[in-house]
């Protein structure tokens with residue numbers, strides 16, 4: 224790719240030469256293209272979306288308590304990897320470590336590992352967490368041996384998805400990004416795509432008669448294989464929080480955001496955040512098939528309330544009465560089913576045989 228060219232122009236040139244690309248390839252380029260992707264260039268973080276730990280410190284604190292319990296359930300190992308995948312601007316790790324310090328032995332045992340491929344994001348994280356000793360890795364293949372406690376909030380939704388449409392003729396076609404009449408990026412459909420094959424390749428069979436649109440996040444399978452490989456060797460537990468449906472596969476959920484406003488996904492590749500809903504039913508099915516113990520999906524609101532959101536809120540308000548309204552409003556956004564409380568789901572994956580985690 225020509226370094227001076229915009230990502231939009233390079234993608235158009237590539238498509239003109241080689242033909243249309245899958246939505247997954249488009250999404251991967253938009254998020255990760257060297258120096259020009261949304262995350263790899265680091266531009267939009269903090270401008271285009273706000274995440275739960277940035278809305279309320281209580282989110283990270285409750286997850287910190289959950290992790291302390293998970294550590295005890297592993298037998299309180301003297302050394303373990305405290306892993307966050309996709310740490311964004313570091314708010315979650317900052318808050319959970321603060322709470323973890325109150326539990327004797329936890330913070331001393333924790334070796335913090337951040338899974339983050341984007342250099343620009345690593346720089347942000349280093350400065351946000353400058354009081355902590357952190358170690359960055361590119362992906363879970365580089366996870367150090369030993370027990371691991373893993374957390375990931377709003378990471379799964381940025382895993383690229385392929386997208387399929389079944390027409391009235393009953394034929395599945397793959398949605399692709401090609402070029403329109405005047406050479407602009409445009410959605411198109413392949414002649415025919417065998418979704419059953421795609422599914423079979425992913426080891427699953429979730430195409431039901433009623434579904435006319437289907438997204439498949441291709442990276443979920445390998446993520447779960449990486450986890451199950453590690454979790455079979457070392458007692459470990461992971462917590463994933465993200466938005467998506469618990470019981471039916473997502474249709475056409477690809478969305479783009481800029482400055483909190485929804486934009487067209489083809490408008491500004493690399494400049495706007497791209498995201499899809501997570502298929503939690505598929506995730507939990509594949510996880511179980513990989514031999515992982517599965518808890519959830521639970522709704523975020525119910526999960527946080529079960530972990531003691533109300534008591535934590537009351538305590539914070541007592542200590543900071545002048546901030547009562549803001550503290551309340553932050554927690555309300557996270558737990559209210561009309562806000563993030565039910566759209567966001569929580570799943571815990573564990574090595575077999577550990578005690579049940581709290582919150583489910």
Ligand code: SAH
Nearest residue numbers: 262274309310311338339341344376377381
């Ligand atoms: N967890 C953060 C925000 C998440 S934003 C919070 O709760 O505030 C998504 C994060 O995932 C970014 O840090 C992004 O760089 C990272 N990311 C995107 N794709 C990734 C991948 N394949 N592996 C690891 N991290 C990824």
